[in-house]
Amino acid sequence: METILNWLTKFPALDRESLRDIKKAIDSSFRDFSREFGESLETFFEPLLWFLVGLEKLLLATPWPIIIIIIAGLAWLGSRSIKIVVGAVISFLLIGFFGMWDDTMSTLAIISVSTLVCISLGIPLGILMARSNRMQSLVTPILDIMQTIPAFVYLIPVVMLLGIGKVPGLIAVCIYAIPPVVRLTNLGIRLVDKEALEAANAFGATYKQRLFGVQIPLALPNIFAGINQTIMMALSMVVITSMIGVAGLGVPVLRSISNQYLALGLMNGLAIVALAIIFDRVSQSYGKRLQKHRVGEQHD
Amino acid sequence: MTDLKIKIENLYKVFGANPQSMLKHIEQGISKKDMLEKHGHVLALNAINIDIPARGISVIMGLSGSGKSTLIRHINRLIEPTSGKVIIDGENILSMKKKQLLDFRRYKASMVFQNFGLHVHRTVAENAAYGLIIQGKSKNEAKKLSQKWIERVGLGGFEDHYPSQLSGGMQQRVGLARALATDAEILLMDEAFSALDPLIRTDMQDVLLDLQEELHKTIVFITHDLDEALRLGDRIAILRDGAVIQQGNPQDIIMQPANDYIADFIQDINRGRVLRIKTLMTKGKTVAGPNLVQHRTLEDALTEVASSENKACNVTDNKGEVLGSITLDQIISGLVRVKLESNTETRYH
Ligand SMILES: Nc1ncnc2c1ncn2[C@@H]1O[C@H](COP(=O)(O)OP(=O)(O)OP(=O)(O)O)[C@@H](O)[C@H]1O
Ligand SMILES: [Mg+2]
Numbered sequence: 001m002e003t004i005l006n007w008l009t010k011f012p013a014l015d016r017e018s019l020r021d022i023k024k025a026i027d028s029s030f031r032d033f034s035r036e037f038g039e040s041l042e043t044f045f046e047p048l049l050w051f052l053v054g055l056e057k058l059l060l061a062t063p064w065p066i067i068i069i070i071i072a073g074l075a076w077l078g079s080r081s082i083k084i085v086v087g088a089v090i091s092f093l094l095i096g097f098f099g100m101w102d103d104t105m106s107t108l109a110i111i112s113v114s115t116l117v118c119i120s121l122g123i124p125l126g127i128l129m130a131r132s133n134r135m136q137s138l139v140t141p142i143l144d145i146m147q148t149i150p151a152f153v154y155l156i157p158v159v160m161l162l163g164i165g166k167v168p169g170l171i172a173v174c175i176y177a178i179p180p181v182v183r184l185t186n187l188g189i190r191l192v193d194k195e196a197l198e199a200a201n202a203f204g205a206t207y208k209q210r211l212f213g214v215q216i217p218l219a220l221p222n223i224f225a226g227i228n229q230t231i232m233m234a235l236s237m238v239v240i241t242s243m244i245g246v247a248g249l250g251v252p253v254l255r256s257i258s259n260q261y262l263a264l265g266l267m268n269g270l271a272i273v274a275l276a277i278i279f280d281r282v283s284q285s286y287g288k289r290l291q292k293h294r295v296g297e298q299h300d
Numbered sequence: 301m302t303d304l305k306i307k308i309e310n311l312y313k314v315f316g317a318n319p320q321s322m323l324k325h326i327e328q329g330i331s332k333k334d335m336l337e338k339h340g341h342v343l344a345l346n347a348i349n350i351d352i353p354a355r356g357i358s359v360i361m362g363l364s365g366s367g368k369s370t371l372i373r374h375i376n377r378l379i380e381p382t383s384g385k386v387i388i389d390g391e392n393i394l395s396m397k398k399k400q401l402l403d404f405r406r407y408k409a410s411m412v413f414q415n416f417g418l419h420v421h422r423t424v425a426e427n428a429a430y431g432l433i434i435q436g437k438s439k440n441e442a443k444k445l446s447q448k449w450i451e452r453v454g455l456g457g458f459e460d461h462y463p464s465q466l467s468g469g470m471q472q473r474v475g476l477a478r479a480l481a482t483d484a485e486i487l488l489m490d491e492a493f494s495a496l497d498p499l500i501r502t503d504m505q506d507v508l509l510d511l512q513e514e515l516h517k518t519i520v521f522i523t524h525d526l527d528e529a530l531r532l533g534d535r536i537a538i539l540r541d542g543a544v545i546q547q548g549n550p551q552d553i554i555m556q557p558a559n560d561y562i563a564d565f566i567q568d569i570n571r572g573r574v575l576r577i578k579t580l581m582t583k584g585k586t587v588a589g590p591n592l593v594q595h596r597t598l599e600d601a602l603t604e605v606a607s608s609e610n611k612a613c614n615v616t617d618n619k620g621e622v623l624g625s626i627t628l629d630q631i632i633s634g635l636v637r638v639k640l641e642s643n644t645e646t647r648y649h
Contacts, residue, residue: 193417193420195413195414195415195416195417196417196418196419196420198378198413198417199411199413199417199418199419199430199478200419200430200434201378201405202376202378202405202409202410202411202417202488203405203406203410203411203430203431203434203478203482204402204403204404204405204406204407204431204434204435205434206402209434213419214419217419217421218419218420218421
C-alpha cells in the first residue's frame with residue numbers, strides 16, 4: 001500500500017546515475033563530433049565571415065553623409081514615398097547624434113548578410129516544398145521546431161561547434177529567421193491560380209518556364225511578405241546574438257541589463273525599433289507595388 | 301469535311317488512390333455511384349468513344365460533374381487516362397514522349413479556359429504572345445505575330461492593359477487571341493463562355509463563328525448550355541455521369557432523342573428556331589410551290605409555306621438544286637415537342 005502511494009506521488013523517473021550517464025554520453029559524443037568537424041566547418045563558413053566582416057568594415061569606413069544618402073536612395077527605390085524617406089533619414093541622424101552610429105552599422109551588416117543567406121536558402125527550399133507534398137510534410141515540422149525552440153537551446157551546439165563569434169551568431173539568426181521566407185514562398189506558389197498554371201501547361205511550358213514565368217512572378221507578393229518577416233525576426237535576434245560576441249546595438253542593451261543603465265538600454269532599444277520600422281515600411285510598400293497589376297484601376 | 305481528326309477510343313478515367321484496381325469493377329459494369337460508395341473512387345469517364353471530324357465545331361455537353369473538363373483535358377493530355385487511347389491525326393498521344401508532347405501542345409492544340417486562365421502579371425500583348433514565346437520565338441516576332449490576333453478579336457488599343465483592367469468579355473477575348481496566335485489546328489474550349497453575361501456570351505459566340513468561317517479549325521467546345529451547344533455545334537455529344545449517352549448532329553438529337561433524359565433535356569428549347577427544314581423534308585419529292593434554301597429554320601419558313609398555294613415548298617441546296625419538299629403539316633409536327641414516355645416519369649437532374 002505504502003509503495004503504491006509512493007509510486008503515485010513521486011514520478012518514477014530514471015535514477016540520477018543513469019540520467020547522468022545518458023547526458024554524459026550525448027555530450028561527449030557531440031564534443032567528439034565537434035573536435036572532428038569543428039575546424040572543417042569553420043573553413044566552410046569562412047567566406048561568409050569574410051563577407052560579413054568586409055561589409056561591416058565598409059559601412060564603418062564610409063563617411064556618414066554618404067551612408068545617409070544611400071539609405072535615403074534605397075528607401076525611395078523601395079517605397080516611392082517621401083514620408084518614409086524623410087522618416088528614415090531623421091532616424092539615422094538621431095541615431096548618429098546619440099552616439100549609436102557604429103553599433104548601428106554593425107547591426108545593419110549582420111542583418112543584411114543574414115537576410116541574404118535566408119533568402120538564398122529559403123526561396124529554393126520553399127520552391128522544393130511547393131513542388132512535392134512529401135517535401136512539404138517533411139520540412140514543415142522542422143520549421144515549426146526552428147521557430148519555437150528557444151534560441152538559447154540551439155546556441156549551445158552552435159557555440160560548441162564554432163565557438164563564440166560572428167559566424168555562430170549569424171547561424172543563430174538564420175535558424176530563427178529563415179522559416180517565414182520558406183513558408184511564404186511555398187504558400188505563395190501553391191496559391192497561384194490553378195487555371196493560370198494550367199494555361200502555361202496547355203501551351204507546352206516546361207517546369208522551368210512555369211516556375212519562372214508564372215509561379216514565382218505570381219507568388220512574389222507573398223514571397224516578399226516572407227522576406228519582410230524574416231528581416232523583422234532577424235532584428236529581434238540582435239540582443240541574443242550579442243551574448244555570443246556579435247557586435248552591434250545588442251551589446252549596449254546587454255550591458256544595460258547587467259548594470260541597470262535605463263537610458264542606455266532604452267536608447268539602443270529604440271534604435272533597433274527604428275531600424276525595424278524603416279525596413280518594414282520600405283519592404284512592405286515595395287511588396288505592395290509588386291502587385292499593382294492586381295488592383296488595377298477601372299478600365300476606361 | 302469529314303476527315304477524322306481526333307479519335308477517342310475506350311477512354312476511362314478513375315480518380316482515387318488506386319485507379320488501376322478499379323478496372324475490374326468497371327468491366328463488371330459498376331455505376332459511378334456504386335464505385336464512389338463502395339470503393340471510394342470517382343469514375344469520371346466511362347467507356348468514352350468519340351470521333352471528332354476535322355474543321356468543325358464539336359460540342360460536348362453535360363451537366364456539372366458529368367466529366368466534361370476531365371474529357372477535354374485528355375485531348376492535350378493535361379490528364380492521364382486510366383485506360384484507353386486518344387488518337388490525333390493517326391497518332392496515339394498517350395504514347396508520346398515528353399518532348400513530343402510539349403511540341404504537340406505548343407504547335408498543334410491550344411486551349412481556352414472557363415475563367416480565362418490569363419496571367420495577371422502580363423499585359424494583354426504579353427498574354428496574347430505567351431504561346432509564341434513558349435514556342436521559342438523572339439519577343440519581337442511573338443509580338444508581331446500576336447498583334448494581328450489582338451486586333452482580330454477586337455482588342456486593338458488595349459495592348460498595354462493588364463487583365464484586371466478589362467471586363468470579363470474582353471478578358472476572354474485575350475484568352476481567344478492567345479489560343480489563336482499559336483496557329484494550332486485544334487482549339488480546345490472548356491466552358492469558354494460560361495462565365496460571361498448572356499449578352500456578352502452571345503457576342504463571343506458570334507466572334508467564334510465568325511473566326512471559324514475563315515479559319516476552319518477543329519474546335520472542341522465544352523458547354524452545359526443547350527442553346528449554346530445548338531448554336532455552335534456541327535456535332536454534339538451528350539455526357540452523363542462520365543458516359544456518352546448520345547452523339548450526332550444536333551438535328552438528329554432533337555428529332556430522335558436516345559432516351560428520356562435527353563428528351564427531358566431538350567423539351568424546353570425553341571424548336572422552331574433550331575430545327576432546319578432540311579431535317580424534316582421528304583427527300584426526292586417535288587411540289588408545285590416556291591423554293592426555300594435548306595438551312596432555313598422552321599420558324600423562318602413557316603409563313604412562306606403557310607401562304608403557298610399547296611401549303612408546301614421545295615427545299616433546295618445552297619446552289620438552288622431541289623433536294624426535296626416540305627409541307628405545312630410537317631412543319632407543325634416538327635414544332636411540337638416529342639412526347640415524354642409517361643407523365644409520372646422520374647426526372648433526371
Ligand atoms: N482531381 C480530381 N480528383 C478527384 N475527383 C475529380 C477530380 N477532378 C474531377 N473529379 C471528379 O470527376 C467528375 C467529373 O468532373 P469534371 O470536372 O470533369 O466535371 P465537369 O463536367 O467539367 O463539371 P463542371 O460543369 O462542374 O465543370 C466529378 O465527379 C468530379 O468530382
Ligand atoms: Mg468543368
